[in-house]
Amino acid sequence: MYGYKKSVDLPYEQAVKKTKEELKKEGFGVLTEIDVEETLKKKLDVNFNKYVILGACNPPFAYKSLQAELDIGLMLPCNVIVYENEDKIFVSAILPTAAMSMIKNEELREVAEQVEKKLKRVIDNV
Numbered sequence: 001m002y003g004y005k006k007s008v009d010l011p012y013e014q015a016v017k018k019t020k021e022e023l024k025k026e027g028f029g030v031l032t033e034i035d036v037e038e039t040l041k042k043k044l045d046v047n048f049n050k051y052v053i054l055g056a057c058n059p060p061f062a063y064k065s066l067q068a069e070l071d072i073g074l075m076l077p078c079n080v081i082v083y084e085n086e087d088k089i090f091v092s093a094i095l096p097t098a099a100m101s102m103i104k105n106e107e108l109r110e111v112a113e114q115v116e117k118k119l120k121r122v123i124d125n126v
Contacts, residue, residue, distance in 0.1 A: 005092035
């Protein structure tokens with residue numbers, strides 16, 4: 001298990017908006033936003049479900065992570081996704097503890113646990 005997911009009773013656009021609002025409440029900014037549906041249509045001329053990847057960053061935790069493990073930038077920012085599948089809308093976030101489990105660094109593990117709590121609150125509150 002590498003993500004924390006739930007279905008939401010909101011239209012897609014509202015789910016994306018609410019997710020961004022909840023991220024902000026937990027101290028995250030959205031550094032990147034990838035519209036997967038649009039990108040796949042443009043690059044491959046294929047149809048795909050509504051799907052967005054939000055690259056979320058909480059600066060104080062990103063800084064702590066970089067201090068603990070300089071190469072951790074390979075795994076930043078934290079991805080949060082909102083997508084439609086079979087007329088249901090899902091919101092999901094990476095579990096930082098799972099993502100960081102391959103790195104044997106106690107300080108980094110502690111940061112990952114704190115970030116994970118925040119991301120779970122984001123998903124729970126959408």
